[in-house]
Amino acid sequence: MMFLAFLSQTIRIAMPYLFASAGGVLSERSGLIGLGLEGYMLSGAFCAALGSYYSHSPWIGLAAGLAGGTVFAALYGLCSVRYKGDQVVVGVAINLLAVGITRFFLRFAFGSSSNSPRVPGFSVAETGSGLLALAHDPMIWMGALAMPVVGWVLYRTPFGLRVRAVGEHPGAALSVGIPVARVRWLAVLLSGAIAGMGGAYLALDQHQFTDQMTAGRGFIALAAIIFGRWDPPRVGLACLLFAAAETFQIRLQGASAVPAQFVEMIPYVLTIVALAGVVGRAVPPAALGKTDE
Amino acid sequence: MRKLLILVGVLLAAHVVLLFVHPAGAASPAIDPHAVNVGIVFDVGGRGDKSFNDAAYVGGERAEKELGVHVRFIEPGDGSDREAALRIFAAEGMKLVIGVGFIFTDDLVQLAKEYPNTDFAGVDFSVATDSAGNPIPPPPNLAALKFREEEGSFLVGALAAMVGHSKKVGFVGGMNSPLIQKFQAGYTAGVHYVCPDCQVIAQYAGVTPDAFRNPGKGKELALSQYQDGVNVIFHASGSTGLGVFEAARQTNKLAIGVDADQYSEAPGHVLTSMVKGVDAAVFDAIKRVKDGTFKGGIYSYGLAQNGVRYVYDEHNKALIPDSVQARLQQLRADIIAGKIKVPTTP
Numbered sequence: 001m002m003f004l005a006f007l008s009q010t011i012r013i014a015m016p017y018l019f020a021s022a023g024g025v026l027s028e029r030s031g032l033i034g035l036g037l038e039g040y041m042l043s044g045a046f047c048a049a050l051g052s053y054y055s056h057s058p059w060i061g062l063a064a065g066l067a068g069g070t071v072f073a074a075l076y077g078l079c080s081v082r083y084k085g086d087q088v089v090v091g092v093a094i095n096l097l098a099v100g101i102t103r104f105f106l107r108f109a110f111g112s113s114s115n116s117p118r119v120p121g122f123s124v125a126e127t128g129s130g131l132l133a134l135a136h137d138p139m140i141w142m143g144a145l146a147m148p149v150v151g152w153v154l155y156r157t158p159f160g161l162r163v164r165a166v167g168e169h170p171g172a173a174l175s176v177g178i179p180v181a182r183v184r185w186l187a188v189l190l191s192g193a194i195a196g197m198g199g200a201y202l203a204l205d206q207h208q209f210t211d212q213m214t215a216g217r218g219f220i221a222l223a224a225i226i227f228g229r230w231d232p233p234r235v236g237l238a239c240l241l242f243a244a245a246e247t248f249q250i251r252l253q254g255a256s257a258v259p260a261q262f263v264e265m266i267p268y269v270l271t272i273v274a275l276a277g278v279v280g281r282a283v284p285p286a287a288l289g290k291t292d293e
Numbered sequence: 294m295r296k297l298l299i300l301v302g303v304l305l306a307a308h309v310v311l312l313f314v315h316p317a318g319a320a321s322p323a324i325d326p327h328a329v330n331v332g333i334v335f336d337v338g339g340r341g342d343k344s345f346n347d348a349a350y351v352g353g354e355r356a357e358k359e360l361g362v363h364v365r366f367i368e369p370g371d372g373s374d375r376e377a378a379l380r381i382f383a384a385e386g387m388k389l390v391i392g393v394g395f396i397f398t399d400d401l402v403q404l405a406k407e408y409p410n411t412d413f414a415g416v417d418f419s420v421a422t423d424s425a426g427n428p429i430p431p432p433p434n435l436a437a438l439k440f441r442e443e444e445g446s447f448l449v450g451a452l453a454a455m456v457g458h459s460k461k462v463g464f465v466g467g468m469n470s471p472l473i474q475k476f477q478a479g480y481t482a483g484v485h486y487v488c489p490d491c492q493v494i495a496q497y498a499g500v501t502p503d504a505f506r507n508p509g510k511g512k513e514l515a516l517s518q519y520q521d522g523v524n525v526i527f528h529a530s531g532s533t534g535l536g537v538f539e540a541a542r543q544t545n546k547l548a549i550g551v552d553a554d555q556y557s558e559a560p561g562h563v564l565t566s567m568v569k570g571v572d573a574a575v576f577d578a579i580k581r582v583k584d585g586t587f588k589g590g591i592y593s594y595g596l597a598q599n600g601v602r603y604v605y606d607e608h609n610k611a612l613i614p615d616s617v618q619a620r621l622q623q624l625r626a627d628i629i630a631g632k633i634k635v636p637t638t639p
Contacts, residue, residue, distance in 0.1 A: 005520055009513060016509070083297065113341040114532055130516065206508045206539055210532040215507035250517050253496045261500050 006247055008130040012205075014243035015143040016041065016214070019198025020221035021228075021235050022146035023069075023191035028230055029154060030187035031167040031287040035091025036076045038218025039098030040192045044069035044199025046102040049209035050109060052119040061119065062139070062200050069196015070189055072098060077188040081181055084291040095218070103211055114211055121204035139201045146194055147239075151232030163187050167285035195221075223271040229282045242267045324385055325363035329583050331356070332365050332382030333575070334375065336394030339368035344531075344552045345571055349393040349416060352575030360583050376400040383408040389582040391575060395419045395472065405435040405589075412587050414438055414578040416571055419472075420591055433589040436581075438574040440594050442472075443479030443635045444628055445567040445601030446527070448621055449549050450483025452565060452603065453525040454491050455617045457547075461492050463523035465514050465537050467505040467530030469497040471638075476529035476551070476567075478639040486624070486633070494518050495639070498533045511536030519544045525564055527551070538562060547612070556608045564612055566604045570594060597629045 020041055024034030044065040051064025076094050079085040103113060110116045122137045134140050154160035162183045165173040170180045195218070202217075203209045224242055228235030249263035274282045324330050333353050335346040346368075353364040365387075367378040375397060382390045383404055388411070392401050395417040405413045411434065418437035420428045431437050453462045462484050466473040481493045496514050498504035511533035515526055519540060526541070527549040528534035534551060538559035541548040548559065550566030574594055581587040594600020605618060627633045 005517070009517065013509075013513060107341055111341055112343060113339050113346075114343055115535055130520075202509055206512065206536060208508075208535065208539075210506060210508050210535055212503075212506045213508055213532070215503040215510070217509075247513075250496070250514055264500060 004131050006251065008134050009250070010240065010243045010247045011134060011140065011144075012130075013246050014239050015140065015201050015205075016198040016217045017221050017224055017239040017243060018143045018236060019146055019201060020195045020218055021224045021239055022150045022232070023194030023196075023198070024221055024225045025147075025230060025232055025235055026150055026154070026163065026194070027073075027188050027191035028225060028288060029167045029285055030163045030184045031170060031285055031290065032076075032080060032184055032188050032191075033087040033091055033289050034191065034222055034225065035088060036072065036094035036192075036218075037195050037221050038214055038216065039076075039091075039094040039096075040069040040072050040195035041199035041202070041214045041218050042095075042098040042102055042212065043072045044196025045203040045213055046105065046199075046209050047196070048200035049116045049119050049203040050105075052121065052204060053110075053116065056120055058120050058122050058204050061121075061204055062197065065200025065203065066193045066196045069192040069194070069199060071192070073188050073192020073195075076192070077185050080291065081184045081188065087289050087291070099212055102209070106209065106211060116209040118207050119203070119209075121207045137205075139197075139204065142197065143201065146197070147232050147236040150194070151236075154232060159183075159186070164285075167287055170287050170290075220267050223267045226282060226284075227267075227271050227274045229274070230285060238270075241270075324387075328361060328363040329389070329579075330363045330365070330385075330387045331389045331391070331579050331582070332367070332379075332385070332387040333391045333393065334378040334382070334397070335366065335368045336396060340366075343555075345416070345569075346393055348553060348569070348571035349391070349575050352572035353391075353579070355572065356576050356579040356583075360580060362579055362583055364579070376404075379404050379413075383411050383413075387411060389414065389579060389587070391416065391578065393417075393571070393575075401435055402431060405432040409434060412436070412582055412589075414575075416574060417472075428591065430591070431589055435589045436578055436587070437591045438578060438594070439591060440569050440574075440600050441596070441635075442529075442567070442569065442601060443475050443482075443637050444596045445569070445603060446476045446479030446529075447483035447486070447628065447633070447635045448596075448603050448624060449527055449565060449567045450480035450493075451487045451624055452483075452613065452617065452621060453480075453527060453549060454484040454488040455620065456564065456613065457523075457525040459522055459524045460488075460490065461494055461518075461521060461523045463515070463518040463526035464493060464495040465511060465518070465526055465528040465530055465534065466495065466497040467499075467533050468502055469500050469504070473497070473529050474639050475637050476527075478636045480527050481639060482636055483624075487620070494521065494523060498530055505531035505533055507533045508536030508539065512540045515540035515548070516544065519546050525549065527567070529567075550604075554604045556604070560608070563609065565609055568602050568604060570598075570600045570602070573599060595629075596625055 020037045024037050027034045047068025048061040048065030052061025079090040080087045166180050166183045224238040228238040245266045357364045369375045369378040391414045393416045398419050401415045414436040416438045498510045515537040525547045528537040529551045537548050541562040542559050547564040549564050554566045556563045
């Protein structure tokens with residue numbers, strides 16, 4: 001019982017990370033830094049709440065969240081692919097913009113600066129360990145599938161091959177006739193859509209949108225991508241590991257001698273450890289963040 | 294490139310045009326020469342936060358109606374805008390300038406020194422202490438409006454222990470900080486006062502300001518506490534607490550709101566709310582200025598001044614038996630009379 005409760009909580013906490021980092025891997029492998037993940041998620045969360053509120057259907061909400069993430073990814077694509085802006089700067093700007101825009105429309109649509117009214121969601125009544133409730137939430141299944149699907153696309157489809165080629169050596173890819181910009185556009189739009197679903201999960205699970213509700217999850221997802229060395233199966237495991245650490249912290253807070261601050265920094269410490277090459281070398285896609293082709 | 298330049302040009306033009314647009318209702322003159330002018334600067338979140346800022350707004354509105362003063366509000370963005378907003382009011386010659394939220398503390402001290410003829414007030418102003426631990430009094434024209442959250446928390450703690458039917462009661466805090474620990478300390482003391490062998494499970498959502506707006510984390514904390522046998526959770530965690538209410542709904546248990554009456558967030562699952570009387574404190578400060586009795590210093594609002602209280606109305610009467618309500622009223626009287634000393638640190 002204790003273990004099952006731990007497991008189901010870990011899965012729930014991992015969900016937004018899984019969605020966001022699945023999207024992020026796709027974008028990063030194409031050479032575009034996934035710094036805007038936080039923004040895609042936030043806009044996805046807001047649009048999901050909005051869609052679900054007006055349609056009374058969480059499915060429409062999910063679709064709206066997907067669209068919301070895609071719109072922000074399109075903006076990122078416009079600035080970094082079309083106009084070749086510095087990706088770090090653009091990514092940071094996207095995140096700030098998402099905070100401001102969602103807050104603006106939150107007040108515009110719902111007359112509140114803190115949270116939306118209650119909206120329909122997927123979650124059902126919680127009983128026992130909560131594992132059964134998980135099986136009834138379709139978004140859990142989607143989150144579990146997101147990473148395998150991205151892995152399959154990357155390694156088993158022509159599009160995935162092109163994404164990887166573009167991310168490693170866009171010049172070479174261009175010379176054999178791969179439309180570099182178009183591949184990157186597609187990768188970043190898909191990345192926004194998947195990360196937007198992560199935001200939708202947050203909003204629909206809470207049955208509402210609250211101001212800045214992503215609370216840094218996009219950055220944890222980014223850390224998971226780096227810790228997982230840009231390889232979908234490993235990134236998925238990294239998400240689960242980070243979520244397990246958080247669950248541990250929740251369960252043991254107050255009861256253990258380990259301060260909360262320590263557990264909270266685990267994802268970031270692991271990321272630094274991974275980057276420092278302690279557990280095998282972390283090699284990013286060669287063209288990551290480079291704007292020239 | 295040309296297109297981009299044109300786009301930037303259009304945006305700039307739109308920006309300039311918008312500068313001349315007056316939103317409806319903003320047409321009132323900056324300063325009314327025949328009335329006492331008061332400026333209120335909101336904390337992050339601004340109006341519609343269903344909490345702090347809205348309460349300050351209510352206090353200001355009431356003062357405008359009942360005292361005939363002229364009140365203006367500014368909602369700053371993030372960061373340095375706050376100081377600028379305070380400065381605008383002070384420079385315009387407002388009689389009283391109020392900053393809502395502890396975040397204004399340093400800016401208020403600075404401006405109070407620069408504008409000695411203007412009165413200032415800070416809601417939740419955090420009074421600095423010197424190396425010996427004694428509070429450093431604010432400047433003579435600055436009133437620190439503080440609340441004794443621990444007193445209200447004590448009462449809701451006693452309530453949680455009495456109606457919880459469990460030896461475990463829960464607490465979810467936002468950012469782990471002295472202000473929130475004050476809530477925890479009072480709450481724990483209240484629980485132990487009526488149930489010495491009860492256990493308080495106190496957890497925090499984090500150690501950064503993000504911990505005040507992370508409902509996902511709040512929900513997971515609450516779910517694990519409810520699974521652990523807790524039946525009532527008190528949250529002091531901003532919008533993180535909305536996740537606590539969601540967990541209460543899902544598991545059909547109870548939660549206690551904070552700052553404002555949060556009944557509507559989860560009807561039937563909100564046992565009560567520990568309300569801070571920001572509106573009363575703001576009204577009080579304005580009234581003093583109007584009456585010419587305003588003095589700087591530390592104003593502390595506790596149970597006695599109705600600065601903190603718990604909600605007991607038609608919504609939650611069914612959840613609180615009469616005997617429990619009577620006991621709470623007795624405890625309240627004992628705290629006011631000084632018979633019960635409530636700690637401020639856990």
